[in-house]
Each structure stands twice: as structure tokens, then as C-alpha cells.
Amino acid sequence: MIKVTVYNEYIHEVESEEIAAVYPKGIHGCIADFLGANEDITVKTVTLETVKEITDELLIDTDVLIWWGHMAHHRVPDEIAERVYNHVMRGMGFIALHSAHFSKPFTRLMGTTCSLCWREGDRERVWNIMPSHPIAQGIGNYFEIPEEEMYGERFDIPTPDELVFLGWFKGGEVFRSGCCWSKGLGRIFYFQPGHESNPTFFIPEVQRIITNAVRWAKPLYRLPEIECPHTPSPEENL
Ligand code: ZN
Numbered sequence: 267m268i269k270v271t272v273y274n275e276y277i278h279e280v281e282s283e284e285i286a287a288v289y290p291k292g293i294h295g296c297i298a299d300f301l302g303a304n305e306d307i308t309v310k311t312v313t314l315e316t317v318k319e320i321t322d323e324l325l326i327d328t329d330v331l332i333w334w335g336h337m338a339h340h341r342v343p344d345e346i347a348e349r350v351y352n353h354v355m356r357g358m359g360f361i362a363l364h365s366a367h368f369s370k371p372f373t374r375l376m377g378t379t380c381s382l383c384w385r386e387g388d389r390e391r392v393w394n395i396m397p398s399h400p401i402a403q404g405i406g407n408y409f410e411i412p413e414e415e416m417y418g419e420r421f422d423i424p425t426p427d428e429l430v431f432l433g434w435f436k437g438g439e440v441f442r443s444g445c446c447w448s449k450g451l452g453r454i455f456y457f458q459p460g461h462e463s464n465p466t467f468f469i470p471e472v473q474r475i476i477t478n479a480v481r482w483a484k485p486l487y488r489l490p491e492i493e494c495p496h497t498p499s500p501e502e503n504l
Pocket of ligand 1 (some may be wrong): 364365415460461462
């Protein structure tokens with residue numbers, strides 16, 4: 267089984283009736299529903315209110331951590347971001363969705379500002395530019411999102427190891443919408459669609475991509491601790 271933990275700050279859905287109508291169970295509830303429908307995936311969820319549940323014990327028991335946040339990045343304690351960073355270095359997978367580009371764990375992992383430009387209410391065409399990639403399996407040449415927030419370049423990230431999806435917006439901008447990195451022993455995927463007031467996480471292609479990303483980011487090896495040991499030579503007659 268792949269053990270997934272989904273963090274969603276869960277503020278928009280509580281504070282706005284319109285957004286609650288889009289995600290009655292919260293964005294985390296929607297993601298948990300479609301991921302949990304797979305026989306090989308189990309899902310736990312955490313919100314800002316319960317963010318202190320993101321302990322070492324939870325992360326040791328998490329193969330892939332998914333993060334959605336927007337207006338309350340600053341309310342996530344620094345030590346939790348550092349803990350997430352530490353576990354990714356030791357092998358845990360991490361998936362940052364949409365406005366998590368500015369979340370503390372993602373910016374810590376990237377080491378750059380992760381800034382971009384934005385505008386609500388565009389149409390997006392997501393191009394699959396790496397169809398051989400595990401995360402692109404089951405996705406055609408492109409798919410469309412009728413309404414999604416425009417995120418435009420320049421996206422201040424380190425050059426991705428693999429660029430799987432490229433977003434084009436009706437307004438003319440383009441964006442590196444699906445990016446992969448290996449950092450330490452962990453795998454990281456950033457996926458741009460997922461604005462809170464649009465039903466993006468109900469789109470089959472979006473669900474397929476996130477599900478594929480969970481399987482891709484699942485660790486094959488995990489280090490119990492970050493260490494830098496002084497070691498004897500393996501040669502007997504040094
Ligand atoms: Zn947004």
C-alpha cells in the first residue's frame with residue numbers, strides 16, 4: 267500500500283459559501299476520495315487546524331505528502347516545514363498543488379522564491395510534453411480546463427529535472443505546469459491546476475495525474491536519519 271497524507275489548509279471552503287459549494291468535503295476530502303478509490307493507496311488528511319499532527323511519526327508513516335495551501339502559509343510553523351524538508355531528503359515523496367508554490371515546505375525544498383504572475387478566470391490547455399513519463403500515462407496530447415487561474419512565467423523555480431506538462435492560457439501566457447525534481451532521496455512534483463473556486467480536482471485527467479504522481483513519488487528507499495558518518499576504510503590493508 268502507498269500511504270498518502272493530504273494537507274489542505276481548509277480555510278476558503280469554511281469561509282466562502284461559493285467555494286464550499288465547489289468542495290463540500292474540502293479540497294482534501296475531494297483528493298482523499300479519488301485517491302482512496304485505488305486499491306493500492308490509503309489516505310490520511312490534515313488541515314491547518316490539525317497541522318501539529320504533522321509529526322515525525324506521521325511523516326515516517328507517510329510515503330507521499332500532498333500539500334494545498336494559499337492564504338495561511340505563514341501560519342504553518344517553521345519547524346513543520348523543516349520537518350517535511352528533512353523527510354523528503356530522507357526519501358519521502360512530496361506533491362505541491364497550485365498555490366502551494368508559496369508554501370513553506372515547497373519554497374524550502376526549491377531554495378528559490380517560487381514567485382509567478384497570476385490572474386483569475388482564464389481557460390487553460392494543459393499540454394502533455396513528456397508522454398513517456400510515468401505521471402503522463404493515460405493523458406492525451408492535451409486536455410482543457412474550462413476555468414482555471416492563470417499562472418504565468420517567470421516561475422522562479424530551479425530548472426526541473428523533468429518537465430511533464432506545459433500550461434497555455436487563453437490570455438496568452440504559458441507556464442511550467444507539471445514539474446519533477448529529485449532532491450536528496452525524495453521525489454517532488456509540482457502541479458499548477460487547482461484553484462479553490464474552480465472544480466479542477468474533479469476533472470478526470472487531473473485526478474489521473476495526481477494518482478500517477480503519487481505512484482511515481484513513492485519512495486523505494488528511506489534513510490532513518492540524515493547522517494554524515496566518519497567511517498573506517500573497507501580495505502583491510504590500507
Ligand atoms: Zn488559486
